[in-house]
Amino acid sequence: MDIIQLLPDSIANQIAAGEVIQRPASAVKELLENAVDAGATEIKLIVQDAGKALIQVIDNGKGMSETDARLSFERHATSKIQKIDDLFHIKTMGFRGEALASIAAVAQVELKTRRAEDELGTYIEIENSIVIKQEPCAAPFGTSISMKNLFFNVPARRNFLKSNAAELRHIIEEFIRVAMAFPHLFFSLTSNGQEVFHLEAGSLKQRVVQALGNHLNAQLVALKDETDYINISGFIGKPEVSRKTRGDQYIFVNNRFIKSSYLNHAIVGAFIELIPKENFPLYVLFLEIDPAQVDINVHPTKQEIKFEDEKIIYAFVKAAVKHALAQASIAPSLDFSLNADIQQLDAINKPFNKEEQESAATSNLFKTFTQRNQAHFIESDNKAELQHWQDFYTPSKENSSSKKIDAFLQNEKHEDDFAFAQYDFLSSEKAKQEKKIIEGAPLLQVLQTYILAPAENGFVLIHQQLAHERILYERFEQTVHRHSAISQQLLMPSALQLSVADKTLLEELLPDLKLIGYIIEKSADNIFSVTAVPADLLNGNETKAIELLLEQYKHFNSEVKFSKREKIVRCLARQHAVKAGRILTEKEMRQLVEDLFQCQTSNLSPSGSSPTFIEFKENYLDGLFGI
Template sequence: MPDIIQLLPDNIANQIAAGEVIQRPASAVKELLENAVDAGATEIKLIVNDAGKALIQVIDNGKGMSETDARMSFERHATSKIKNIDDLFHIKTMGFRGEALASIAAVSQVELKSKKAEDITGTCIEIDNSVVKKQEPVAMQQGTSIAMKNLFFNVPARRNFLKSNPSELRHIVDEFIRVSMAFPAIFFSLTSNGQQVFHLESGTLKQRIVQILGNSYNAKLVSVQEQSDYMNIYGFVGKPETAKKTRGDQYFFVNSRFIKSAYLNHAVMGAFDEMIAKDSFPMYTLFIDLDPAQIDINVHPTKQEIKFEDEKIVYAFVKSAVKHALAQFSITPTLDFELDSSIQHLDAVTKPFTDERKSSAASSSLYNTFTQKNQAHFIENKSELKHWKDLYEPAKGESGILNASIESEIVEPIINRDPGFVSLQSFISQPAMSLEYLTQLHNTYIVVQNDAGFMVIHQQNAHERILYERFIKAVEGKPIAIQQNLFPITMELTAMDVVIVTELLPELHLLGYHLEPFGNNTFVIQGTPADVDQGNEKTAIEKMLEQFKHFSADLKYSKREKLFRSLAWQQAVKGGTSLTQKEMKILVEDLFACTAPNITPNGKPTYTSFKKNELDKMFGR
């Protein structure tokens, strides 16, 4: 038998390595940006075309490379960062393994231009499928420009597995944000298809956070700063009111390297315990600096997962640092009366509280009611307060319920009847229900009686199911009517949200949202569905986006399905909202006109039934 084990050719070995390092365009972006940072650049520009599939180019003003270094940089495991085995345990640079450029050259067509400050000319190298096609001098400024074109042109199967352009661009923006957040002193810019997405001037960490995540965070950041002999932690966390339903705005950096760590995230969540809702996630951008010998970053191809020598110490330190920062924020609330100068002119502020005023206040029945023991329940008997009770007395008809004619004059229903409505009795096999008199409990549940017992309907869950099926019909050929805004509303979004909205524009239009790009990360809201209250258009879209990102973590849903569920949740009438008889009746009828009236799109029950004979048994009848 002949020998069968052979060494792989370099180009095949590089392609196999590329499968680990360069999984998508965003992977190449990460490696190239980190190389530019390591080169000592103060300005880094990222240019992408066709979501990185056609072009990814990074231009920096770093120290550049000599002719020999430029050529050697594309060899496998060629690096300037590692000299001996000890260096592996004291890594302070972003890159160190020498795999990135070799992997990039194996799956794309690369053009590298680089020049050192002391050299007269730079070097230009063109590489195609790991083979050097051209190397020649070139006139250029100090620094490096590397462009990779036609990613995966020689690996069609890998190219076919790439997602849509908006999806791939989202991943690129993610990587760009992670690197630019870690180095606020460096200027960064991102241009996609000729349009600038980010222009981040150098500045402080807080300025960089606001530049990336939006001005809404400007006054809602709490500084975290703790130092010890073992490690330092610094950065910012968002105040509790900024907590969202998604994990999006959460960044951990160890020695300026972005990492993913469920363990440390749990530490931060523990610091926010009982300050935010259980299903909410706080915003944080935290930097941990410690001796490189205490961590191992060479445990994952993307270097986004690391090992700590003592995880428990780091966990405890992070939790206590964030808790301390939040405590300082909580114990020093301030009232700034300068915010409203009119307060300074009120009588209560400008006029003295004389003895005459004191005795007048103390003699009032309201004062006595609340200062004498066991008197609070007599408040309604005081003659001067009787008019308050009248406000809470419902207008009664002969039957004891709200007079229908008065009701119709006061309130318009908040739920639109579907033109394709089918009667309730067609959809349920149990005895006919009485929809004439409906009861609302706790402004959340609707009680519907029938001959066999009664049903309790959760109004938000029911409305979610109704809206969800309405959206399905809209996409299938019954578009929802758009209510045009008299004065168009301008809405500014973060760059990440701009990518999402751009991708969703066609579906949003079918569902009644008319948005138009207005440049510079802004959209103009020209119209919304009739269900959306005037003045609430911007908030409705922002909440829908937040919920959409929440669903995006679940891979089993399509983009359209995520949008339907997000809008249904956002537009549904929430628990705690008082409904009129007419509104409750339409809600119940529309629920049982649905194809699946018993559950929400997320699988929660919309109603539960109670049998009359079960009630009889409870009372011994």
């Protein structure tokens, strides 16, 4: 018997939908991009239950005829591609011809559309890729498309969706990406009847501030570089607004949002020595390049693209960011006019005669800078010289003086972070017996990071930050499981200035934060305020503590194996731990050592990837000297 058979269209459509529509945010992206391509000036997004119950996009674009409205739900139906060469000249957003067909395969869809020249519009109702109803209807010009009960016919896929708060964050992320690319259009987002975004048409800077927060208004540096190969424009954040996560990083190529670790490396390279190593800069950059130089049809979501010449794009982006930083007096720039010795160089003193002019004009270097479309040209003969071009971007190792400066700054910055307390995990005598720490022996701090504690058969070298993280981690963990947190009321509530995405995340974490001792209230106008903090933490700058906690939580978010509560406990332990580079007193060191060996798991950091201390025994030390 033959065993190979063609799949039914309904199953094939559902399989294709799995590539394009992975979650409600995927559908939001496709529908918003279609509205932009339709020439709309006003686009409204309405969601219920984070898109699981309803996703509706209403636009005032050109609308569709009755035939186009029906064909738009067929697979491989598109108005943007007629021949294969068109794939390499795409200037619009959606073009794959599978978005609406995929949505119709996994949701109940209603479409109302009308062109301005038509008296009546078209109403279409589709369920499970089958047209249930199609009829004329009264409608304003433009298009309104609703998709209800996402994955209603694929319950296994629906079970894999995250909580409403998590899915809403993804929707907000996709909404911001599209809205950022088109600041001249009006966008709004309404969730469960409450307007989350109301973005009036305006300049790019206004759109960035509206979407990412008013606190960025004075923290943005404009960037604009134009060449015959690529135009780069947008904004970069000053070093002080760098974050622990990559959240506020946007690269658009021909107005299409992309993800590129390669270009991100170029931008981060321009910020070397301006921000801490673990921080990421904020940027919103737009790259305009000939569509023929870019292949955008390499991924179903079209967020990963290929450049014809990645190396030159890398160099242009890095140079543009460095130039913008220098223009804003953030990074040092060279001014040769300040050095009088330059005037004595032969190149300035000697005349530039006719023969030398002709020789220079015929050189490849001169052509590279004067002829159009040659700025990126590299001769094949010189390729061998560029094999190790990446080495140019490798940062040099920090010298000891810079480390000392960083240590001093950290000491100043975290002056109020250090708070030790007595804990009741194991008896102190048992801990000392296990590790044989000599009681009362003097302790030594090494490199403002390590504590050297004498033991009976050698010594123990303790990493002060990792050790304190372990101490705080076990304390917070016990507090959460015992529901025994004691909160201290603040005299004046501290208002939080958060972006919409961070507000959504914070609302999801409120119950777990309350278990630890943070009480945060939400007002009627969607403003969050800290009213109480854990009693055993030092007061002061509560808003900064919550903002940092949210950043670290997003950093931990890739660790799917951890629960939400576990991530919060880890974040708090890392945030409040004494940092490497902090000078400790003898009393603080002794307290830290005693508390560490009272922990249930004293030898590992909370992540389990690093030790908190290393033992050096006598026989090992003797071996180092060949004894």
